[in-house]
Amino acid sequence: MNAPDGRTAPATVCRWAVAGCGWVARDHFLPGLLAAAAGRSGGTVPRLVAVTDPDPAAAARLAVRAPGARTAPGLDALLAVHRPDAVYVATPNHLHRPAAAAAAAAGAAVLCEKPLAADLADAERLADACRRAGVLAATAYDQRFHPAHRAVREAVASGALGTVTAVRITYCCWLPPAWSPDGRPYDNWRADPARAGGGAALDLAPHGLDLTGVLLGGDDVTELTAQVQHRVHPYPVDDGAVLAGRTGGGVLVCLHVAYNTPDALPRRRLEVVGTLGQLTAVDTLGQDAGGRLWLTGARTARRVPVPFDTGTSPFAVQVREFSSAAVAVRAGRPVRRAWPWPLQRDLALHRLLLEALSRVRPAPSPSPVEEGRR
Ligand SMILES: NC(=O)c1ccc[n+]([C@@H]2O[C@H](COP(=O)([O-])OP(=O)(O)OC[C@H]3O[C@@H](n4cnc5c(N)ncnc54)[C@H](O)[C@@H]3O)[C@@H](O)[C@H]2O)c1
Known part of the structure; x- marks a missing residue:
């Protein structure tokens, strides 16, 4: 991306957090984020700033692979201290809703793993919490x-x-x-x-x-x-x-x-x-x-x-596009114009x-x- 004077425009950073540091976060989301960040000198650059997991070893295994990322003792503390732009929710299904709702209430964009929740009532509450908070929220359909x-x-x-x-x-x-x-x-x-x-x-x-x-x-x-x-x-x-x-x-x-x-x-x-x-x-x-x-x-x-x-993983493209959308929404772009798949549509399929x-x-x-x- 070039500035009007021909120089490369400074990158905008999308600061990510992860709630749930298990298999998909470690083996797929993180490599996708690092690949999406590599070599980008303009546009939106994703950066992992903090992770949380009730299993400290799982959190440490993820954080150690992302330069500068910190571990936090819980999601509330993470949100209060690190104030991420986006949170990737990768807990077991029945815990998606509380994590997504907490992230949304803190003003973070939410990328929540599929299925949206373990049952319909919880999925509806998740979508409602994100809608009320006015944040970008999506299912992680890589x-x-x-x-x-x-x-x-x-x-x-x-x-x-x-x-x-x-x-x-x-x-x-x-x-x-x-x-x-x-x-x-x-x-x-x-x-x-x-x-x-x-x-x-x-x-x-x-x-x-x-x-x-x-x-x-x-x-x-x-x-x-x-x-x-x-x-x-x-x-x-x-x-x-x-x-x-x-x-x-x-x-x-x-x-x-x-x-x-x-x-x-x-x-x-x-x-x-x-x-x-x-x-x-x-x-x-x-x-x-x-x-x-x-x-x-x-x-x-x-x-x-x-x-x-x-050569490009679907997770890398997903992180790149969600990061751009999260930053655009933060800058005032309406959610429905920043991201083509409304969470209400994902909820209807669920x-x-x-x-x-x-x-x-x-x-x-x-x-x-x-x-x-x-
Ligand atoms: N998109 C895909 O292709 C894909 C692939 C695999 C899994 N998934 C989804 O991702 C989610 C996680 O799956 P997984 O295979 O990584 O499971 P996993 O069991 O490997 O990891 C889940 C992690 O969440 C942690 N956790 C539990 N409670 C938590 C809480 N309250 N806050 C934060 N972390 C908590 C666990 O300690 C564990 O480390 C599931 O919803 C699953 O359906 C999606």
């Missing part, structure tokens, strides 16, 4: 920012697929009861309905529901049904689900999400089907850069690779998913099939 998905969005908008008829998403993983992100002893809250709010469906389907509307230029899913299974793992939350939906514009949507798919199997695939062609993305859903994307022409049946930036899951009939055989018996 997959919106994956360069391959941006290429898909542009191809759809250009009409290259003709009339889009369907979006099909497979987003699965392996999550046994004693799962740990890094081999350390771990309290697997994802298997606890009270803290997670649900299983594979609530954890993984929000990405696909968000992404569908983003890829289709705002044509969001408005109708949704679900089937879940408790098939492999002996915990009380579902370990697999299929969801079938339709967007307001009439595009059919299928999502398969699971905790019971071994990681070595093909398990991350996105297809957008149209009358002129189909875009297929493999290994782009998730937190990392890379993957493959190709277009299959309806007349030729040929697969043509679609180029995209394979409501749609929870309502679909509330209509699920109990599986005929509630006990999981033991590994090895099939």
Whole structure:
């Protein structure tokens, strides 16, 4: 960015804090922030100033990797002392609301991990607290920012697929009861309905529901049904689900999400089907850069690779764009003009998913099939 006299304009710093220093904050958000900050001499530069976690070792592991970042004994103390511009909320799901509400009340922009909350009432209270505080608040749907998905969005908008008829998403993983992100002893809250709010469906389907509307230029899913299974793992939350939906514009949507798919199997695939062609993305859903994307022409049946930036992580783009929006809102820009995805829209998708899951009939055989018996 150049000043009128031709010199590089000074950078504006977006001062970030993190509440919840576990797996996603450490392995994905922080590297994304550092990558977004690297080499930027103008525009908005994100900088991590403070972190908090009830586990001091987790907080220290994060802070040590961010030059100048401090640890704080709790979020209230962090907000009072460090007065961050933006707070990334990456606690277990049932703790998103109190952290987001405290950050918003202190005037910080809120980037809250998905799902918005463990239940609907808490998600509504979270959104209400952010709206009343007048701060920028968003769900951390990093997959919106994956360069391959941006290429898909542009191809759809250009009409290259003709009339889009369907979006099909497979987003699965392996999550046994004693799962740990890094081999350390771990309290697997994802298997606890009270803290997670649900299983594979609530954890993984929000990405696909968000992404569908983003890829289709705002044509969001408005109708949704679900089937879940408790098939492999002996915990009380579902370990697999299929969801079938339709967007307001009439595009059919299928999502398969699971905790019971071994990681070595093909398990991350996105297809957008149209009358002129189909875009297929493999290994782009998730937190990392890379993957493959190709277009299959309806007349030729040929697969043509679609180029995209394979070196930039979706978290880096997310931090960069949220930082710019947070600084713009702080400077007086209306929230609705600084950020294209209102939190109320994310809340509507959260409501749609929870309502679909509330209509699920109990599986005929509630006990999981033991590994090895099939
Ligand atoms: N966008 C993505 O791709 C993605 C990926 C993984 C996780 N997530 C989401 O991020 C959130 C965190 O997931 P995770 O895998 O990092 O979990 P995790 O268990 O690894 O980390 C959670 C951390 O929060 C801390 N914590 C607990 N109570 C807290 C409080 N009151 N204040 C501050 N910190 C607190 C815990 O001590 C822990 O260190 C979840 O909501 C999850 O759904 C999103």
